[in-house]
Amino acid sequence: MVNELIGKVAIVTGGASGIGAGIVEKFVAEGARVVIADIERDRGEDFAATIGADVTFRSVDVSDPAQVGALVSSAIETFGRLDVMVNNAGISSKMHRSFLDDDLADFQRVMAVNVLGVMAGTRDAARQMATSGGGSIINMSSIGGIQAGGGVMAYRASKAAVIMFTKSSAIELAHFDVRVNAIAPGSIPTPILASSTSGKTREELERFEQKLRAQMRADRPLQREGTPEDVAEAALYLAGDRSRYVTGTVMRVDGGTAAGKVVRRRSEEKN
Numbered sequence: 002m003v004n005e006l007i008g009k010v011a012i013v014t015g016g017a018s019g020i021g022a023g024i025v026e027k028f029v030a031e032g033a034r035v036v037i038a039d040i041e042r043d044r045g046e047d048f049a050a051t052i053g054a055d056v057t058f059r060s061v062d063v064s065d066p067a068q069v070g071a072l073v074s075s076a077i078e079t080f081g082r083l084d085v086m087v088n089n090a091g092i093s094s095k096m097h098r099s100f101l102d103d104d105l106a107d108f109q110r111v112m113a114v115n116v117l118g119v120m121a122g123t124r125d126a127a128r129q130m131a132t133s134g135g136g137s138i139i140n141m142s143s144i145g146g147i148q149a150g151g152g153v154m155a156y157r158a159s160k161a162a163v164i165m166f167t168k169s170s171a172i173e174l175a176h177f178d179v180r181v182n183a184i185a186p187g188s189i190p191t192p193i194l195a196s197s198t199s200g201k202t203r204e205e206l207e208r209f210e211q212k213l214r215a216q217m218r219a220d221r222p223l224q225r226e227g228t229p230e231d232v233a234e235a236a237l238y239l240a241g242d243r244s245r246y247v248t249g250t251v252m253r254v255d256g257g258t259a260a261g262k263v264v265r266r267r268s269e270e271k272n
């Protein structure tokens with residue numbers, strides 16, 4: 002569809018990079034006006050400038066509820082309304098070979114950005130939407146919040162929290178015609194993976210990422226890599242009126258990863 006979001010105003014947190022940037026591009030292509038909210042000012046301003054007048058950038062740390070409140074107010078001041086809030090900003094915790102090696106030093110920050118940021122964004126957007134006839138809130142969870150695994154425990158815990166918060170707030174906010182849904186992407190190549198590893202040279206990081214991605218592809222029913230645009234398609238559906246009867250749901254965009262084990266064809270098993 003074209004112009005699916007015409008007349009709508011959206012905020013996309015973490016919109017300066019990766020999945021968030023893909024959502025910004027998709028929303029603008031469909032007619033929305035968008036506020037990009039990100040902690041990375043230079044990257045965000047440059048990106049907003051490449052898109053044009055339908056986009057503005059605001060420097061925001063979503064882990065500070067006061068900044069999130071000011072963000073919502075600024076969207077109203079700039080564009081006059083708020084229809085869609087995408088709480089996408091997120092960070093990974095550091096990756097550890099064993100949980101026994103995890104000093105939990107990043108726990109507070111991961112929870113503050115990934116959970117408090119989502120809760121503040123939902124509350125403040127809903128306060129506004131409740132006065133203007135409703136809206137759509139989209140919270141970015143992860144397959145890591147659904148499927149158990151190792152490595153990044155605080156991240157997994159934070160993304161599971163996003164899912165339960167999304168369902169619970171959907172029940173409360175339905176009264177105001179505010180829909181709240183989550184998206185759970187599988188692994189999508191963006192800078193977030195590199196941020197979870199430390200002490201690696203660029204070459205080591207590339208080798209590590211290639212190996213990890215090959216392993217994840219092999220475990221994925223749809224074996225290609227996912228893209229920010231794949232996730233943006235789900236966000237577009239949840240943002241627009243086609244999903245008007247959908248709330249409290251978690252949409253996996255993971256190439257089938259969480260559906261179950263890959264079924265190998267007999268011919269593949271022989272090789």
Ligand SMILES: NC(=O)c1ccc[n+]([C@@H]2O[C@H](COP(=O)([O-])OP(=O)(O)OC[C@H]3O[C@@H](n4cnc5c(N)ncnc54)[C@H](O)[C@@H]3O)[C@@H](O)[C@H]2O)c1
Binds near residue numbers: 020021
């Ligand atoms: N890439 C993946 O494999 C994957 C998988 C599942 C879920 N996700 C989730 O998708 C979302 C986007 O991740 P991505 O892969 O595009 O990563 P990314 O690192 O490319 O983008 C994250 C953006 O969030 C911004 N950000 C970080 N902390 C912030 C803060 N405190 N306030 C405001 N902005 C902040 C960053 O500056 C960056 O622009 C995250 O919530 C992530 O957990 C990603």
